[in-house]
Structure formats: C-alpha cells, structure tokens
Amino acid sequence: MRLIRIFTLMMITVMYSNQSYSQATEFNNPIAEQRADPWVYKTDTGDYFLIATVPEYDRIVxxxxxxxxGLKEAKEKEIWHKHEKGVMGSHIWAPELHRIDGKWYIYFAAGEAENIWNIRMWVLSNSSVDPMQGKWKEEGQIKTQKESFSLDATTFEHKGKRYLIWAQNVRGGDSGTALVLSEMKNPTTLTGPEVILTEPEFSWERVKYNVNEGPAVIKKDGRIFVAYSASATNHNYCMGLLWANEDADLLNAASWNKSPGPIFYTSEELKRYGPGHNSFTTSEDGKSTIMIYHARDYKEIQGHELSDKNRATRARKVNWTKSGFPDFMQNEKD
Structure with missing residues (x-):
C-alpha cells in the first residue's frame, strides 16, 4: 500500500481554492432512469454511447x-444477455464501452448462475464500425494474479502503453475491495505487475462495507486523475480521488496521491443521495469536462440497497481549479 504523502492535505486545500461555481451547461437530468454505473463514450464524429447496469442485472444494453x-430519449438496444448456467450467469454489472485499435470492447462484471457472488471480469468484442450493429463475441475472463472477487474494470492508454484499473478483494475475508492497476499486453490480457493503488482506509470508505470501486480516469494538464467510489451503494456512497504526475512511474504505488476526504457525496439539500460510479466525457463542443454518474433522489431504501432500482444516470459539468484539479462543485445542483 502506498503511503499518503505529507503534502496531501495541503494539496486538497489548494485544489479547492479559487473555485468557480458557474455552470452554463444544462442537462435534462436524469439522462436515464434506473440505470446505474453509467459509462458514456464519445466518438471522434460526435456520437455518444451510453452503457450502464440495469436493475435486473441480467443483460447489457x-x-x-x-x-x-439526446441519450434520454434514445432507443435502447439489448446487445448481450446473461448465460442460463455457469459463468456470466448472474450479477451483470458495470459494463464499459471502449474503442481500441479499431475494435469495440465491453468490460463488465458477472457472477455465476449457481454462485452469484463469484464475480469476475469479462470482455466482449465487436468489429463493426457502429457498436449498435454486428455481433458481440465473448472474449473470456480477464485473468488476475489472485483469483478472487473482481469487478469494475476500466482501461486507458498513456504514453504508448495500455493499462487496466479494477476493483478486487486482494486481502480475503471481509477486507473489501481495493483498486488495482496493471499494464496490458492486449485488450484482454494483463502483463503485470499488479499494483494496489488504494484500499479502504478512511471512515468514509468503510460505511457498512469496505469499498474502493468504480474507477474512472481523466488526464489533464500533466496529471492523471482517477475518480472512484466508496462505501455501500446507499446514501453513504461517495467519490474519492487519486492522482499522479503524467511523467511518474504509474506502476509505482508511491507515485499516487489520495484525497483524505470524499470529493463528491450526498447532499440532503439538493436531494442527491449516494452519488458515484462515474465516467467522464466532453460536451458537444469538446470544451467542457462532463461527469456522468448515478444517484438517487431519496434517502430511505426498502430492503437491500442493491434491490432498489432507482439509481439514475445523471450528467453535470466539472470545472477545473487554477491549480489544475477537478472541481466537482459539491454544493451546486446538476
């Protein structure tokens, strides 16, 4: 586990200084009802694709x-359905759509039909120009060094190398999930080493469950940022932030810094409960950073939080401070 640097608290103070609370970009929120763990991919031609977890946990749309x-009224298409038996048979969670070397890939988590919590990371691929068309091929499981509960894979390229970040139970038992980083040989294979970037250590990461999950990467002005989510998926769900210098060794845990407090979390005043599991995209003109995330508009949940269907996909602009850090505008409405 990397050490949190002494200057982290000072950096957090700087990163939220000189904030601007103006937000001109307007969204017709929620963008999608009953769609959690949302991921939006924008193509070079300006098309937006939304992929997310459905409350039945049985398919990818x-x-x-x-x-x-426009995603709000767009016709949704089912492109893959869970298996009736064996692997990829339950808990179809957090799909992400990526375009890599001219081919589409979807990374997602799935349990087994007979053992629903035996969750691992899986990949689909599609050679069509439009991912709404063509046939999706099952590429198999992303194999990690430790065979354990794994989910929420995201991939990014940096300086000619491709990396995967995911959430995994690396300590066993009820230790929860950490975020792990590895270099990739290709879009479906890790080369290692597998480096733990963050584990649940602060109280806000350990409410009901010990959770670091849902990583989302954004690069700007010489830094690589990883937003992630923590705690149970009720009103305690919230987001933290990691960052590293773009010239640092990303596979050295000491290269990464961590916010000691959450950077986006429940607001009773704004009726925004349990925000998290985000992705980043850009506005139509390419000038603004847009965060896509899920949240509920009420606090009290009947039964288990995973049985509540009403996590909705939302969009909001992210500003940037003068010191080069993302400003999630906690006190501003969408």
Missing part, C-alpha cells in the same frame, strides 16, 4: 445519440 441530452 446500449443507446446512441448525437448529444448527451
């Missing part, structure tokens, strides 16, 4: 529009 607001 995709929708396409030429604007973020």
């Amino acid at each position: 995709l929708r396409k529009a030429n604007s973020i607001n």
